Amino acid sequence: MDPQAPMTIPSALIVDDEPDIRELLEITLSRMGIQTQTAPDVSTAKKLLQETAPQLCLTDMNLPDGDGIELVKWIQTHSPNTPVAVITAYGSMDAAIQSLKAGAFDFVSKPVELSRLRELVNSALKLSPAAESEDTPGDDPGLLLGNSSEIKRLRNQVRKLARSQAPVFISGESGSGKELVARTIHLQGPRSEGPFVAVNCGAIPSELMESEFFGHKKGSFTGAVDNKDGLFRSANGGTLFLDEVADLPLAMQVKLLRAIQEKAVRPVGDSQEIPVDIRVLSATHKNLPELVAEGAFRQDLFYRINVIELSVPPLRQRKDDVELLANHILQRVAREYECDPATLTADAIDRLKGYDFPGNVRELENILERAYTLCDNDVISGDDLQLGNGHQTALTAPSLNPDNTTSLPDIPEGDMDLEGYLESIEKQAISKALEATRWNKTAAAKRLGISFRALRYKLKKLGME
Template sequence: MATKQPLVLLVDDEHDLCVLMQMTLARMGIKTHIAHHLQQAKLFFSEHKYNACITDLNLPDGSGLDLVKHVTQNYPKVPIAVLTAYGNMEIAIASLKAGAFDFVNKPINQQHLHQLLTKALHVPLVDYSEDNLQLEHQLLIGESKPMLKLKDTIKKVARSQAPVFISGESGTGKDVVAHLIHKLSNRSDSPFVVINCGAISEELIERELFGYVSHSFAGATQDKLGLIQSANGGCLFLDEIAELSLTTQSKLLRALQEKKIRPLGSEQEIDVDFRIISATNQNLEERVQQGKFRQDLFFRIHVMDLHLPPLRERGKDILLLAEHFIKNICLEWDIPSKELAEESKRFLQNQSYAGNVRELRNMIERAITLCDGQIIGLEHLQYSQKRNFSAPLVEAPLNSESLSNTQESSNQIPSEGLEQFLEKVEKEVLLNALNQTHWNRTLAAKKLGMTFRSLRYRLKKFGLDSEDD
């Protein structure tokens, strides 16, 4: 049986442009209808079943935004993209917020048009398959009201090409949500590239993002593909995006707007097609006001916003997650399965979890290590908490007086040598700050008066860093 030919509605009052797009889509095996007015487009929608729609924003009898809203409300399974004038990003972002699938700049690049339609015609349906539902359950565990609402939003966000910004406290699982959005999208067969902007120095971040050609700087012996180009066709997840310098922010904004990049040392631009998902636990609005984050980039990445609830607000999810971690850790360590005693369950449900899901997993992992039998008792959890999380959040001064145990007398010369002594002091200061903030690295960095990137460097030096986000 022959495959049914896709049908796409083109809406624009420029006749020549419509003909050009029609010819391009015909070469892709796509049938098209053309409407030159808003009301005509609405009429066509009532008479035909379209697989996708592309509309200009400026129509003789109205705005393309009105058509976006009309299609989103009445034909939610039909992806609609908008044509925007070069540089008119505010309207483009408004259209994405209104429900547009994506946008393409004028003058139209045929390659961009081809990429847009290819993805539009492969948008996942809202009615997910059993495999997708199982994937969702595996990656995002929870049945509380906040999590059910979040899962519903993720399904809608996954159908779009719009940028996604994920906020939430440290340890809430922003990386897990980003990965789930990618896996449920029509880009799932393409790369999902992750970069922690706070873990890479300012000197290296541009090289990592945009790549470089050989001999572009000392030590560049060969060309290197940047992470943006590596994510071509897929998603780029920028964690801790607030750590980017203003210079890098400017280059990233250009890549998002023009869908082109220029590797360091190259004179040629490269077309790229990627969806950006970004996250941070910092307040970006405050950083914009402080002049540390570009306002135009702020609006560009804040199209689809997701806020992850802290674990303390997720009620029964605490035990679901605890049991999930117990099962997985026992399988991973190839040891007999264990279960929580009733008093252990009550204990877990009554914790505040400043470190959120990451803290819960660490607590479970340590409890399993301490438990020789099958039942994880209260003593195993309390011991784990006492070692790492139960210290009260007092504003203890982080100075030499708080580290008196390091050296019996400040008048003595350290027997291990000055460098080792200073490293020992530095490590104790770091641990003190981390324990006071329940291992929330962002808060610890603020307490120590240093940047998040500097803290990460020092934690790596002492083997205290974790890649879990």
């Protein structure tokens, strides 16, 4: 950085018809080193916005000649690089949600809490005007790879949403990349330096949910041997991604709604609420409106997390991206297993493009990892993909029991975990082969009748490295 270069002093426009509020906001922002201008109404605000293009606009909701939402919409059209935050009446969540839907960066409620205001202002000033323009040259794919019109449209939507602090609901089929979209929104926004905490709501036992989300105090229940922050506080200053939010039980939905609305959590066993500064993103592959209609998901929580909905296209709707994604996945797999990357034959590419991928990108990854272990000479043919008639066939090793002496686990009566049962057989066979060859992996792979690369893959997959 040039020490002789003049420092750019950020500027803000404050729009409020109450002189006392304007003065309070002016003093607060001035102490943060921000130049301020004020306007008592919408018309004056529009004039100043056209003349000065400030880095931030704070506007009251109720103004003499209009309202804050009207001004938000005007700014989106005439000054889109200016983040605008709306000051709403206490408890007026509907007005706050309307402002976010109109394009507001964030909102703050009256009476204005100065610490919350400072957080909001600092987040807004981190936004780079160059990154906010729709006409930014080039289309850096970042984590969202692809050249199809569908993925380009998604990347454009993500760039816009990254500017806001509005809750985003990400819908899409299983395996389509919803968490990747959430992570991209986080990385492209003003919270990128903060934590990104992703949680699968369906994977937490219901009796532990409150403690997992909100934390607990030492001694608050049996087993609480230490204080615990919980997911909300772990994400403070960053983003909390609630995956499979439809799996939350109704009792937890009530508590989650309060935490999101109040921007505060109460740990189990504590009498005080602790403020948190997070952006909430959520996702599910289920149809939330249907669950709301059935009474399985609270309408008020749906209304709160679904301020903006973002739909992730399934892989079958962007077949033009399959080859690019496949090559990227193969490069990653080769790095993970420390082997040479494999290439796809023209027939393999054609078969992948002709497949519907009911499991989306996640299924593509599984297919390619599997084919990578089976192919010869680092070339994946169409047959190596084993897609069959739209279905994959089971991966079998030529000899899982090379000496015919390994005792197989008993097949349980009634219901069973087939995948776990088969994994236990593989672990036994691989362990026996490694012991017989004194952990010479090349010799063990030969003994098992599989390639060295296939053995590396299985050791990693089965947690035996």
